[in-house]
Amino acid sequence: MDTVQLPPDYLNGAIAASAKLVDATLDAVLPQPAGRQARVQEAMRYAVMAGGKRLRPFLVRHSARLFGVDDSRSLRVGAAIEALHTYSLVHDDLPCMDDDDLRRGRPTTHIAFDEMTAVLAGDALLTIAFEILADARTHPSADVRCALIARLADASGHSGMIGGQIIDMLADKNFGVDDVIDLQRRKTGQLFEFSCEAGPILGQAAADDRAGLKAYAQDIGVVFQITDDLLDVTSTAEKTGKAVGKDADMGKQTLVTLLGVEGARAEAQKRARRAVDALGSYAAQAPELSALPFFLLDRDS
């Protein structure tokens, strides 16, 4: 298969440029703090506008371009997925869950504000994600908007992301490789799948056209998770902007604890190649998507 070779550092620049557009979209769709409820609106903005690579919106934009979808639409879907992703981080960081004080190099929302405000800001970010998708500016077809909402609710709900989070919280030392892959596919993989399927949904593509992007997203999710777990072992809080070494401290099984650093890295490399294969003919049309798995393999934050 012909894949376009991108110059070194191209993807770094493309991701940074995309993140700026996503941030501008988020700034436009998030409420301006006003009135007596300003505190929860400030906390929504604090949690969301903390930087980050905006990888999920990047996937939405490039999967959407494959189907001729305008950026103005895919950026709104990107803003919705980022609002939803941020809510999950705010709630996961709470004392009753991971009890994290640091996120993206800043105090977590419940530290910067308080626990009550963090719970409510997370709730409001989850709510606004669906509000953004339901808006006609996201797509003129209400059928498309409902399809996005249904897919996102499924990806993020009780048997998707939330299911993965509770499995993670209840996980024990007996978890094996398949258990960890299932849990991570729910907890982080489902939002990657949504992000990649959003393109064909926005483009009203045939169901067949979604299969390749879905398979790509599944492997990308594993690559992302393994490299995240590797950073937890090998990196510093300064680089990642969050606490590291937590998995080992909590006796949590990951593909790194189960396969070792080298074994996990090899698995990630295998998945990265498989992800590109799954793209099929889209690989040449979307060099950013083909390059992304290898970008993740090399990331240091």
Added chain:
Amino acid sequence: MDTVQLPPDYLNGAIAASAKLVDATLDAVLPQPAGRQARVQEAMRYAVMAGGKRLRPFLVRHSARLFGVDDSRSLRVGAAIEALHTYSLVHDDLPCMDDDDLRRGRPTTHIAFDEMTAVLAGDALLTIAFEILADARTHPSADVRCALIARLADASGHSGMIGGQIIDMLADKNFGVDDVIDLQRRKTGQLFEFSCEAGPILGQAAADDRAGLKAYAQDIGVVFQITDDLLDVTSTAEKTGKAVGKDADMGKQTLVTLLGVEGARAEAQKRARRAVDALGSYAAQAPELSALPFFLLDRDS
């Protein structure tokens, strides 16, 4: 205006019968606990299937009938609003908010399970509310489904219900009558408004047809809140199924603390009459809606 006089106790029976249909719908749309994520699904069911009058779905059903909408549709919207209402109770009961141990006569979700599970079950109930609305079984028109989703997100989001909750948590003794009415309109009134507007939205009625039901809902919301606050002063935990006397303990201003028991009761009676007036010609077509404000005035739980 001609209003149909319902026999005494008619409404009691009608509400109970409606609640049974709503419960059956909720049972069908909520997930059956399965797999490793079963715990969060059990907590969703525990929180939702705790009885209750299902007043919001009752309003959806009767506002929908005015526009010839089939019960099978309005019951699904009723299930969605009840899932969303229940999420707000689960999160409001958390230690970092109202810290309540008792709800509908049973331990609150974070007591029966744990705090982490309660946060996630609330998140999952909020998510499934939008999933139910996005499903084609709720209405064949995706435009209608998107209108419901947009209205519910607005009603329950950062400047609606969540906004009301944060204002309530930050409220001080200097709150006056107008402040309390504004906060309660957001915190509880918005979901009543959604419930009454859902009928005309489902029936694809003209915007004008929504105005009367919206005004009705606003006054119903105040009647509900005043009678709730009166119960907090005059009733027992045994009857209400939740802790009473909390408003006074927490130094919280309500229309009862500000106007006194008699003053608040008079205000509720005034609002009940005004609610029925707002119904206009719908009052005769929907005797259940005309009777509801007076039913609320007499309630003891």
